[in-house]
Amino acid sequence: MEGRKHGTSDKNLFSGDPSASHYMVLAVLRAFIRSSRSLRLSTLPFSHSTSPSTSILRNMHNVVFVLGPPGSGKGTICAKIQENLGYVHLSAGDLLRAERQREGSEFGALIEQHIRNGSIVPVEITCALLENAMNNSGDAKGFLVDGFPRNEDNLQGWNKQMTGKALVQFVLFLSCPVPICIQRCLNRGQGRTDDNEESLKKRVETYNRQTFPIIEHFEKNGLVREVKSERSVEEIYADVVEVFNQAAKV
Numbered sequence: 355m356e357g358r359k360h361g362t363s364d365k366n367l368f369s370g371d372p373s374a375s376h377y378m379v380l381a382v383l384r385a386f387i388r389s390s391r392s393l394r395l396s397t398l399p400f401s402h403s404t405s406p407s408t409s410i411l412r413n414m415h416n417v418v419f420v421l422g423p424p425g426s427g428k429g430t431i432c433a434k435i436q437e438n439l440g441y442v443h444l445s446a447g448d449l450l451r452a453e454r455q456r457e458g459s460e461f462g463a464l465i466e467q468h469i470r471n472g473s474i475v476p477v478e479i480t481c482a483l484l485e486n487a488m489n490n491s492g493d494a495k496g497f498l499v500d501g502f503p504r505n506e507d508n509l510q511g512w513n514k515q516m517t518g519k520a521l522v523q524f525v526l527f528l529s530c531p532v533p534i535c536i537q538r539c540l541n542r543g544q545g546r547t548d549d550n551e552e553s554l555k556k557r558v559e560t561y562n563r564q565t566f567p568i569i570e571h572f573e574k575n576g577l578v579r580e581v582k583s584e585r586s587v588e589e590i591y592a593d594v595v596e597v598f599n600q601a602a603k604v
């Protein structure tokens with residue numbers, strides 16, 4: 355058996371039949387590509403990537419996390435990125451507010467309680483909303499996941515749920531002094547139940563105690579791109595474009 359097998363393949367490879375050797379080379383190439391892809395995937399400790407093209411090759415969602423204090427301008431900048439750079443903006447807060455309003459939602463009351471208290475909704479709810487939204491967005495170039503992960507529970511839940519499904523390209527961190535952020539939220543005028551002094555105090559505390567350590571964690575992994583957002587939207591956006599351009603080159 356062994357001899358015949360070798361004999362047959364040898365004959366195909368070296369018989370001078372161009373079509374036979376061509377198919378053989380293609381098969382070897384395909385096997386090589388398959389094995390090198392799975393090797394790279396299995397050696398990645400956390401689902402982060404460098405460039406959008408890498409995640410597209412792997413058939414995964416390409417993600418940029420957008421973090422910063424409440425009112426630092428995350429939503430405003432994400433809207434501009436979506437408009438000009440083709441990323442889809444997914445705000446965790448907006449998704450939670452929509453779920454809170456959805457008729458028949460079993461989580462409405464729980465979400466409202468967390469939003470008013472400035473505390474963080476359990477990740478199972480938020481991550482499911484984000485994953486659903488990504489899956490329903492068609493072939494997006496990438497997603498701006500705004501306001502997530504906001505604490506340890508968010509980060510662990512994401513890693514558990516999304517490893518192998520999404521690659522985090524980098525973390526866009528909009529840094530801004532808290533008093534300015536608070537003033538912006540008080541002036542936001544969107545009728546939000548949490549844009550009042552009492553809720554804002556709790557939201558800032560949650561940011562300092564729970565979200566900032568997550569940003570530090572990403573910083574240690576070299577994933578944070580900080581842009582100072584105590585400036586005009588145009589100035590911030592110009593720096594943000596530079597960050598995306600740099601990321602595209604890697």
Ligand SMILES: Nc1ncnc2c1ncn2[C@@H]1O[C@H](COP(=O)(O)OP(=O)(O)O)[C@@H](O)[C@H]1O
Nearest residue numbers: 424425426427428429430538541542585586587
């Ligand atoms: N660079 C900026 N300068 C002044 N006001 C801003 C700036 N960016 C956003 N705002 C305003 O501040 C408020 C909060 O911005 P928003 O984008 O909703 O922040 P976040 O999503 O971080 O909570 C909004 O009313 C927005 O219009």
Ligand SMILES: Nc1ccn([C@@H]2O[C@H](COP(=O)(O)OP(=O)(O)O)[C@@H](O)[C@H]2O)c(=O)n1
Nearest residue numbers: 424425446447468469472473474475501502
């Ligand atoms: N990952 C997230 C994001 C928001 N939220 C809740 O939604 C509220 C509003 O978040 P947001 O991102 O819309 O607004 P900002 O606080 O950034 O202005 C937060 O204070 C949390 O109560 C959450 O629980 N988990």
